[in-house]
Amino acid sequence: MQQIIDFFIRNKNFLLFLLLFSFGISLSQKAHSGLYTRNIASSNRISGGIFAQITDIKSYFSLKQRNETLALENARLLAAKHKIKHSDSKDTLSRAGLMPLLDSSNLSVIQAHVINNNYHKRKNTLTIDKGALDGVEMDMGVVSSDGVLGVITHVSDHYCVAQSVLNTNSRIIVKSKKSNHFGTLIWPGDKVDELLLTEIPKIAPIAPGDSLVTDGKSTIFPRGWPVGQVIDIEDAAAQDYLDIRVRPHTDMTDLYHVYLLQRPEAQEIRELENTMTDEL
Amino acid sequence: MNSSTQWLTVIGRFIAVLLVQVLIVDRIVLFGFANPMVYCYFILLYPLSGNRLWLILSSFSLGLCVDMFNDTGGAHAAAAVFLAWIRPVLLNFAFGVSYQYNTTKVPNAPIGQQIIFVSSAVLIHHLILFSLEAGSWSYWPLVFKSTFITAALSTLILLSAFQLFSRKTT
Structure with a gap:
């Protein structure tokens, strides 16, 4: 028993560090899932x-x-x-x-x-x-x-x-202003003026310069609110969907x-x- | 310096670096991603003779306060507490055993040793911080890029701050 107490006293710095370090890591992981505490x-x-x-x-x-x-x-x-x-x-x-x-x-x-x-x-x-x-x-x-x-x-x-x-957790459903093909707008995580529109099927008539608006299928945004403009379309042969680079209208x-x-x-x-x- | 003024210095520094970090430096973003971290100043200059337990506790709270302003959960807290814990190792690495006899102060040491101490500390701190902040290994090229460039900036700022704000005597 004495030895156990001694062990704790001798290593109190390390144990405190370990406790706080893991607490910090768990808090930051929670922040990534969007569940973090209010305070x-x-x-x-x-x-x-x-x-x-x-x-x-x-x-x-x-x-x-x-x-x-x-x-x-x-x-x-x-x-x-x-x-x-x-x-x-x-x-x-x-x-x-x-x-x-x-x-x-x-x-x-x-x-x-x-x-x-x-x-x-x-x-x-x-x-x-x-x-x-x-x-x-x-x-x-x-x-x-x-x-x-x-x-x-x-x-x-x-x-x-x-x-x-x-x-990188953001998912917004948007569609082309011209047609009703919709996809999910995500952020690849590097450039502040570039978003990525995924899950638009290859047959959708979409071209650089097209305007994108919210789809209204989610309960968050009303239908038709402006989002941004298509700047580049990447057509990978192995995929069924297009990867579309989008410039948001607003300077974030x-x-x-x-x-x-x-x-x-x-x-x-x-x-x-x-x-x-x-x-x- | 007697111990009560030393404590006042520590508490004053805690509040000062926190405010400078969240109110001024957090608004400076160079090249679109490099946001220097100057609050390490507190951890690096915590009195060498001070209690380590208090260093670990206060660094954690400092990190958590920065997290609160940045909505980063506990990434700053974890990085700060790690830096606080590893500090004696870095002191030994940069200044040799002399620091243990309390004969030197960090800002009075030769500049080469200071650079080694600050840059290694900042690198470790930033690597943990940016890895936790990215939250996934898929961002590792970005994590390394921001770690190295931000660490260079933070080191520069911290070394200048050492020269500006520390008393040369004693």
Whole structure:
């Protein structure tokens, strides 16, 4: 007995190290599966608060540029609104890019700011300054006016964390604007301006320069939200599917104004799907 | 230096490196992937005569705080605690046995020895950090690339910080 106690006292540094080291590794593994505990996510009060303060100060330095962007967005929406007034055919709407608004007219939108953005890791996240008290829920979509940015994975009272599109766990179902062939958009993990669209069958009519939009089959994003542009198509003979390189419309390294979207029917679809898996 | 001021220095340094890392350095990303890690400063300059148990515990908490700001789970915590544990081996490797007699301080040692000490420590730390952060062996070319380039940057910053912030006397 004495020897055992002696052993522990003699090796206390090593044992403590081993304990903490394995604890750290297990926490980082959990982070990869997206199951990590709330306190270690940056949506907590301390880090969220600090990030919000810093962003508040920093945002003054880019006010002019942000205003320009918002004014441009306004101009585009005004032009589109004008078009709707003078013709209400669905064709015009889809050309004006307003189909998503028509498709789910009571889409709920929360306006928010990105207070921490990282893009140099494999599992990148965005910290956002709205939380459960503002109506944010898990699995809401994060978008900018011209592209899809991520999906909410953690929510605290005042802040939330989204899994960025630049995250190797990210899976977004997108389709070509021209046809209904859909595939899964993933991130290969190296370049911040390049995503990979997989599982598009070889017979799909798709060419470099084509625009991609969300498919609406998942409950996260509404149908037809812009995603990016095809830059290159790789046709490997051994595969049934094409590997398509995609450039997102949004510069993922410079995010500030974002919108959180929730499809009102999301809850119902999810419940329905759950009952189906139960029955199977 | 008496022991109470030494403790104050350690606590002050803990808070300072944490804030500098998460508020300033984490916003610097060179070449699109290299984000230097300066919080190793705390672990490398922890008093040589200090209690090792406290070094291991405080390094773990420092890493966990950085993790909290970065949403990396426990990758920084694991890398930091490993560096804290292996530090005596690296000290011995870089400075020989003289460090055990407490006759030298890291920033006062010859520059060649400092480079060996800091670069080996940073390499080990970054390799663990980036492997855990990548989460899968399929990213190994990327892990090695970021380890070497980021380690070079971190070493440069840490050595400059040693020259800037340490008292030359005593």
